[in-house]
Amino acid sequence: MNTFKQRILTLAMLAVASAPALSQSPTVPMPVPDEASIPKGPMGDAIKRGKALLTDTHKQLPKNVGNGLNCTSCHLNAGTTAHASPWVGLVGAFPEYRSRSGKVISLQERINDCFQRSMNGKPLAFDSAEMNAIMAYMKWLSTGVPTGTNVAGRGFEKIDTSLTPDPVHGKTIYGAQCASCHGAEGQGTKNPQGGYIFPPVWGKDSFNVGAGMARMYTAAAFVKHNMPLGQGGTLSAQDAVDVAAYFTQQPRPDYAAKAKDWPKGDRPKDAR
Structure with missing residues (x-):
């Protein structure tokens, strides 16, 4: 395992050890920051680039997208719609245990999960400019959301799984x-x-x-x-x-x- 991956794994383990599970954490309203609050300079440029990658993924990242979708095909309104798997607050929610993976994963791993599954494509390098831009956008979207809290409208609305499909x-x-x-x-x-x-x-x-x-x-x-x-x-x-x-x-x-x-x-x- 290289040094970069070791560092990510160590941070993930420390975060999980020190933070309560989100299911046991308070739920807060989902704030969506005003785009006027995007700072000027390199960080602001990265935030804007991240949004462009997520809303025009098929065109912007043709080597990583294997179908016709954009990330916002499911994460509606640039990841700001409640119960459409919004990205607001995600930075403070990860690392997180995922039963599908059977382990604690980072937000970068979760993003790449979508590239490989929903986008039927290839993962981004963790330290790539594109991944950092996506992370910058999600961090900006999470402005004002306390770390370790659950945001109202995260994920999808609950559905009755006892219903028999027709x-x-x-x-x-x-x-x-x-x-x-x-x-x-x-x-x-x-x-x-x-x-x-x-x-x-x-x-x-x-x-x-x-x-x-x-x-x-x-x-x-x-x-x-x-x-x-x-x-x-x-x-x-x-x-x-x-x-x-x-x-x-x-x-x-x-x-x-x-x-x-x-x-x-x-x-x-x-x-x-």
Whole structure:
């Protein structure tokens, strides 16, 4: 193990040892800083670069993105929308134990998880200019959030995992509520620049089977709170589960490393 990785691991262990679990920590409102507060100079430039990388990922990082998505395809409004896995407060939440990894991971590792799974691509070097810019943006977004506190709206809204999915009904909902943006065949809606106005939800340009969004109940939680875009909350929990059961099971890229997920045996029932 090289010196840099040793240092990251040591910091992670110290942070976990000295900080309470977020589930036991107080929840605070999710503040979103005004862009006017971005400082001038090199740090401000890095923050702006980080936002550009996260909102235009497919174009900005073609060597690391293997599909047609941007990070903000799921982390809506540049990572500032509650229950759309916002980035506000994340800097103070990591290192964190992740059951899928079966270990404590850094925020850089979590970011690379998304590159390899949701973006079906390749990880960034921990000490790269791009990773540092992304971290700078997330640090700025976390301004005013005390370290070790949980931010209201973090992750996705909870969904009833006891609901029995009906993918046939889900196909009907998809055709009526989703296809106008995401395409009848899940292919998304492209823009003139070759990217996507609305992302594909299955097929070669979508997230792979190792992504969190490929899990039915995770996708259902996102859909219920955020979809259709601008009309979040209009679908019932059952409808959200049904439509997620339909589109998560459609063809998409594989992820060979998924065989190493949940090494401690606590694999969720909807894991691909």
